[in-house]
Amino acid sequence: MKISCSQEALLESVNVVTKAVPVKTTMPILECILVKAFNGQIILTASNMDLGIENQVKDGEIDEEGIVALDAKLFSDVVRNLPKSTVYIDTDEVFHTTIRCDKALYKIIGKSGQDFPALDPVRITDPVVMSQLALKEMIRQTAFAVSDNDANKMMTGILFNISRNNLRMVALDGHRISIRNCSLKESYPDVNVVVPGRQMNEINKILSSESNDMVSVYITPSKMIFEIEYTIMVIRLIDGEYFNYEKMIRNEFNTKIKVNRRELIEGVTRATLLVREVEARKNPVIVRIADDQMELIGNSAVGTMNESLPIVKEGADQMIGFNPKFLVEALKAIDDEEVTMYFFDSKSPCFIKNETESYIYLILPINFNNVR
Amino acid sequence: MKISCSQEALLESVNVVTKAVPVKTTMPILECILVKAFNGQIILTASNMDLGIENQVKDGEIDEEGIVALDAKLFSDVVRNLPKSTVYIDTDEVFHTTIRCDKALYKIIGKSGQDFPALDPVRITDPVVMSQLALKEMIRQTAFAVSDNDANKMMTGILFNISRNNLRMVALDGHRISIRNCSLKESYPDVNVVVPGRQMNEINKILSSESNDMVSVYITPSKMIFEIEYTIMVIRLIDGEYFNYEKMIRNEFNTKIKVNRRELIEGVTRATLLVREVEARKNPVIVRIADDQMELIGNSAVGTMNESLPIVKEGADQMIGFNPKFLVEALKAIDDEEVTMYFFDSKSPCFIKNETESYIYLILPINFNNVR
Numbered sequence: 001m002k003i004s005c006s007q008e009a010l011l012e013s014v015n016v017v018t019k020a021v022p023v024k025t026t027m028p029i030l031e032c033i034l035v036k037a038f039n040g041q042i043i044l045t046a047s048n049m050d051l052g053i054e055n056q057v058k059d060g061e062i063d064e065e066g067i068v069a070l071d072a073k074l075f076s077d078v079v080r081n082l083p084k085s086t087v088y089i090d091t092d093e094v095f096h097t098t099i100r101c102d103k104a105l106y107k108i109i110g111k112s113g114q115d116f117p118a119l120d121p122v123r124i125t126d127p128v129v130m131s132q133l134a135l136k137e138m139i140r141q142t143a144f145a146v147s148d149n150d151a152n153k154m155m156t157g158i159l160f161n162i163s164r165n166n167l168r169m170v171a172l173d174g175h176r177i178s179i180r181n182c183s184l185k186e187s188y189p190d191v192n193v194v195v196p197g198r199q200m201n202e203i204n205k206i207l208s209s210e211s212n213d214m215v216s217v218y219i220t221p222s223k224m225i226f227e228i229e230y231t232i233m234v235i236r237l238i239d240g241e242y243f244n245y246e247k248m249i250r251n252e253f254n255t256k257i258k259v260n261r262r263e264l265i266e267g268v269t270r271a272t273l274l275v276r277e278v279e280a281r282k283n284p285v286i287v288r289i290a291d292d293q294m295e296l297i298g299n300s301a302v303g304t305m306n307e308s309l310p311i312v313k314e315g316a317d318q319m320i321g322f323n324p325k326f327l328v329e330a331l332k333a334i335d336d337e338e339v340t341m342y343f344f345d346s347k348s349p350c351f352i353k354n355e356t357e358s359y360i361y362l363i364l365p366i367n368f369n370n371v372r
Numbered sequence: 373m374k375i376s377c378s379q380e381a382l383l384e385s386v387n388v389v390t391k392a393v394p395v396k397t398t399m400p401i402l403e404c405i406l407v408k409a410f411n412g413q414i415i416l417t418a419s420n421m422d423l424g425i426e427n428q429v430k431d432g433e434i435d436e437e438g439i440v441a442l443d444a445k446l447f448s449d450v451v452r453n454l455p456k457s458t459v460y461i462d463t464d465e466v467f468h469t470t471i472r473c474d475k476a477l478y479k480i481i482g483k484s485g486q487d488f489p490a491l492d493p494v495r496i497t498d499p500v501v502m503s504q505l506a507l508k509e510m511i512r513q514t515a516f517a518v519s520d521n522d523a524n525k526m527m528t529g530i531l532f533n534i535s536r537n538n539l540r541m542v543a544l545d546g547h548r549i550s551i552r553n554c555s556l557k558e559s560y561p562d563v564n565v566v567v568p569g570r571q572m573n574e575i576n577k578i579l580s581s582e583s584n585d586m587v588s589v590y591i592t593p594s595k596m597i598f599e600i601e602y603t604i605m606v607i608r609l610i611d612g613e614y615f616n617y618e619k620m621i622r623n624e625f626n627t628k629i630k631v632n633r634r635e636l637i638e639g640v641t642r643a644t645l646l647v648r649e650v651e652a653r654k655n656p657v658i659v660r661i662a663d664d665q666m667e668l669i670g671n672s673a674v675g676t677m678n679e680s681l682p683i684v685k686e687g688a689d690q691m692i693g694f695n696p697k698f699l700v701e702a703l704k705a706i707d708d709e710e711v712t713m714y715f716f717d718s719k720s721p722c723f724i725k726n727e728t729e730s731y732i733y734l735i736l737p738i739n740f741n742n743v744r
Contacts, residue, residue: 074674077645081638104642108675266453270476273449302446303480 001066001091003037007082007101009058013044014076016055016231019202021072022048032069034116037062045119046072051199052119052234068095069113078106119234121225127216128162128188132207132228135215138169139204141180141333141359146197147173157194157238170245171197176326177245177362191219194238203233248362253342255315259294261339265331267307271298272324274305284321284366289313320346321368330361373438373463375409379454379473381430385416386448388427388603391574393444394420404441406488409434417491418444423571424491424606440467441485450478491606493597499588500534500560504579504600507587510541511576513552513705513731518569519545529566529610542617543569548698549617549734550705563591566610575605620734625714627687631666633711637703639679643670644696646677656693656738661685692718693740702733
C-alpha cells in the first residue's frame, strides 16, 4: 500500500474512528486502526465489537492499493504530532510501515488486518432520515439514565422506537425513566430495538450540531447503522424484549407544581453539598411542598441546609425524598425555563413532563426517616 | 462572630487560601479554613505546615468579632455554589455556624480554631521588592526540575540566592540543573536559602501576571514571607546546605550549535511517542550532530523514528542520548526563538544557555547501546 494525504484530513479521520477503539480487549487486532486503500478511497476503520466506525479520509491519493492494521494509540499519537503537511504512508509485503511527513520519518510494525472483524454495514432497507442535531439531542436527553452496571444488560440500553412519524427514545435504570419523543418529517414502518447507551454516547460525539446536517439510520434485525458524510457507524443491538415501562407512567396526581428550572437545579445542587460524602440513598434531598413554596432540605452528619423556592401549586401539600443526582440530571436534560412536576404521594414516583409529553422524566422517591 | 460580605469577594478569598489546604494530613485542624473577624478585617487562613496563606476578604462588615474554623472542602463548596448576593456568617459560642445567602441557609458545625497553627508572618527586616510577573516566571522556569521524590529533601527545594542586585534560582534532581538569573532594581544584603519547590508552585498560582504588580519578599532564618495586596504567604525553608551545583557548570565545549527551539521541541516530542511505554533510561532519544544537521532518533520495540533539523554548528560531530522529557521541559522553559546548545562528549552534560547566562540548563546524557 502506498498512499498520501494531508495531515489535517488524516487526523480528522483518526479522531473519528478512535471513538470505537476499545479501552480493554482480549482481541489484540481491535487495538488497531485498519487502513484500507481501494477504489480511490482511503478508509480508516475501528471496532470494539459493539460499535464499529468507518471513516473516509477527505483528501488523499492512492499510488498502490492495499490494507494494513496499525496500533491505534501509536498511530493516532504519531498523526497528531506530525507537521501540517502531506503524509506519505507506505507498507511492504510483511506490513512494515513507514510514515513520512516533512523531515519526520517513522518505521513501525503493522499487522495484516485479515482477522479484523468486518463491519458489514448492510444498507438494503430504506433509511430513517433525520437531522443530526435532533438525534444528538435525543441521545443527550436520555442516555444519562441508563444503568452503568452491566449486571442487567437490557438496562444499559436505550429503546429506539419508531411508530409512524414519531421517534421515541427511552432509558431506565430501575430508579428512574427518561422518555423523549420527536416528530420525524415522514412516516416509517414500525421499529422497536434496543441500542447500547454507552456506544450511543460515542456516536453522539461524532454527530454534528448543525440542524441542516442529516443522518440516515438503517435498522436490521441485529444492527443499527448510522450514515453521515464520510462516516458509517455500526452499532450492535441488545437482544431481547425491553421493559414494559409504559405501565409505570400514570397520569393521576395529587399535586402539580410549576417551578423555575435553573433555580431548582441550583437549590438541589446546594443541598447536595451536604449529602455528598454519604450514600444518597440514606441522605436524600427532601422536597417539602406547602402553599406557594417548595422547601429543599439537605441533612447529614456535617450539617443541614434549607432553601425555599417560589412555586405555583395545584392540589395537596407533599413531603418526599429524592436522590439529588437523579433530580439534577433530569432537570439538566430539559431546555424549558419552567418545569411542571407531578406528585402522588411520598411512596410514588414523581413526574417531570411538559404538556405535549415530548419529554417525560420519572424519578422514584427515597424513604427518609427524620427531618429536623 | 457575625459577619457579612459579598459572595464574589468571599469566593475569591477562599480560592486563594485553599491552595495551602493539605490533601492529606494527620492534623484534622489543617483540613479547616480559619475565619477571623477582628479590627474591621475579615481574614481567611489555611496551612499545610510548609505553606500558610492568609487572605483578607476585599469587602465585608463585622457585626461581632470572633473566630471559627470551618471544614475547607465543605466551606469552599458551599461558598462556590451560593448565589451572587450578600453572605451572612454567624457563629455561636459552641461554633455552630449558619451561612445564609438569599433563600439558602446552611447550618454547619465549626471548630474553635484555637489549635490552628499560627502563621507568624514576622516582617521585621526590609523586604526584597520585585515584580510578581518576574517571580512567577522564575518559578515556572526552574521549579519543574526539582525532584518529586522526597527521599532527598534538599532536591525537592529551589535555591533562592540574592547577591547584590542579582536574584538567582536553582533547581536540580540529580539528572539536570536549571538556573535562572534576574536583575533586581536595587541591591540587597546576601540571601542564600532553599524553599520547597512544590509550595513555590502553589504560590505561583496566586501571583499576578501583571508586570506592574509588586511582591515584597521577607527572609528570616526559618521562613520566607511573600506579601501582595490582601494576601500573605509564609513558606517554611528547607534546612541545610544546598548542593555545590557550580562545580558542575563547565565552559569548555567541543561542539556549539544553534537550533530553532520550537522545531526541536516538536521533533523530540515526535521521537518520544515511540519510547513512551518503556523506561526512557533504556530508550533515550539520540541526538546525532553532523555537518549542518541535527538528527533525532527514537528507537523501541514498536518501531523507529528519524528526523533531521537544520542547525548552525561550530566544532566536532556528536552522538549523545537524552531522556526526552528533560530536553523538552528545559526547552519549554525558554522563550527565545533560537537556542544555543553546548556539547563536550557523549558522557558529559549538555548545556543550553544564552550569551548573558540569564538561563543555564544542564542535562546529563544517557548511555545508549545500539542504534539501527
